Amino acid sequence: MDFNLSSSLFVGEQKFNTFEPQKTYDVIIIGGGPAGMTAAVYCLRKGMTTGLITRQVGGQMAETAGIENYLGYRYINGLELADKFHDQVLQFGIDFENDANVTDIKDGLIKEVHLDNGRIFKARTLIITSGKLSRKLNVPGEKELTGKGVAYCAICDAPFYKNKKVVVAGGGNAGVGAALDLARIATHVTIVQRRDRLIADQVLSDKLKHYENVELLLGHVVKEVVGEHHVAAVRVENRETGELLEIPADGIFVEVGSIPNSELAHGLLELNDKNEIIVDEFCKTSKPGIFAAGDVTDVPYKQIIIACGEGSKAALSATDYILSNPNF
Amino acid sequence: MALFDDNIRTQLTHILDGVKNEVNVVFFSQEIECESCSDAHQFVDEICDLNPKLKMHRYNLVTDAEKAAEYNIDRVPAVVMLDQDNKDTNIRFFGVPGGYEINSFLGALLEVSGERQDLPEEILERIRKIDKDIHIQVFVTMSCPHCPGAVITAHRLALENSKIKADMIEANTFVPLSIKYNVSGVPKIVINEVHELLGDQPITAFLDIIEKI
């Protein structure tokens, strides 16, 4: 039996301080995924007064079953890696706010961070590391049948599909990963992929060949999830011919990529057409003193190791900004 | 063979150092027709061994039917948590709390022992006002990272108000029950049989439903 112990859940409060509304921080980091936590360690080691506000610790990393490409660990469970990061952050005595949701930021020489519970905190610089959230299909039937066959977490819900037929929407790493989890359990797995090929890492796609019960439907998109009280079928469309096809299925796992958590920057920072925050090679956004790093930015390739590298860069840029700014 | 390797054992010991007062962990199993009972027994046994304040009491669902009735246990493996005075906290675990669920088990031990994080006063006030019998069932799988959050919230509600009972249910161990409540995604939270929530919902979402009952 495996145990996914999350020791950071049990750290006593003495390891971190709560936020102080009257204080002006050198830096406030928004988001506690790999980018935010790495930024925190760099800021704290530079002696900056640092606060970190996040909805949840670990970000997408904490929800990943196994990570095999973060060097130093050949294989590590995502929650465990998130714990190690968290531990390393807490050793410095950071001001930390978990379960907190940032709704708005206000620019100025001193910047303000607004929380959904009405509290406001102040800082000289901000580092936005709010990452991404998985995207929904936005097709009829999806919302109504969520939890009734429409699923977003393959590792959580795969066991319910023993001897059943499922569809996986999405042919990237997450989609192929989900299909592999499901192939061991379900009788039949159909991967519906928009493009005409899979875009997952070769090592993952290669593993699919070991399963005879996995079918690829390339160049198709999901149009509707059909079912009365539970998913019964998935309606897909051939993108080239427009032909509609109904795949009988007991469930559909949605792994169609993600959207950036950039609402808090709308109207303030420049975003690209995917709503990612545009940053330069120093992680600077379009506003002085506001930096961003990781999956929420337009930096290509969304990976833990990249988010960490970008987070450290943003921290160093924020430090430089304060040191070279005559107003501080 | 031990369930926990040395590395996990060290971490567990460290976490359980936080246990304040004694906790009485009542474990129910049966000899036959219970695949996971021996794992569950070993799990509870090894954890309780790590701290002298954790007292394990073992009963058999069939031969100790009286005890089972006293704690309202009708399926196994099951864990009931009692405080230092043997008062029932209404916290139940059905199935092995392995995988990610070890976190909710440890959380419950700490909270029952008196080591609790503060809740905002307005939330406590809402919980205290609940005067109807409430039964929260949280269905989980062991490989679900969001599930312990929902279980911990449900158990916390039970701790704060004796009108509230809260169960963790490992969905694959109790298949007929999962089918009865149409569980095909976890965490699935069922309140008083008919009200449903999906996902690791905040305590306010639980309260919004409970207050309407």
Ligand SMILES: Cc1cc2nc3c(=O)[nH]c(=O)nc-3n(C[C@H](O)[C@H](O)[C@H](O)COP(=O)(O)OP(=O)(O)OC[C@H]3O[C@@H](n4cnc5c(N)ncnc54)[C@H](O)[C@@H]3O)c2cc1C
């Ligand atoms: C299923 C899955 C598997 C993956 N597998 C791998 C892998 O094997 N290897 C790899 O390198 N990468 C993997 N990735 C990608 C990797 O997890 C991400 O690239 C990485 O987590 C990005 O880090 P981040 O810090 O930029 O953002 P995130 O991890 O998304 O963290 C953002 C944080 O900000 C918080 N937040 C967001 N908005 C707000 C707000 N308004 N207020 C307060 N807090 C907020 C969130 O709660 C979260 O804690 C995987 C991703 C997924 C989904």
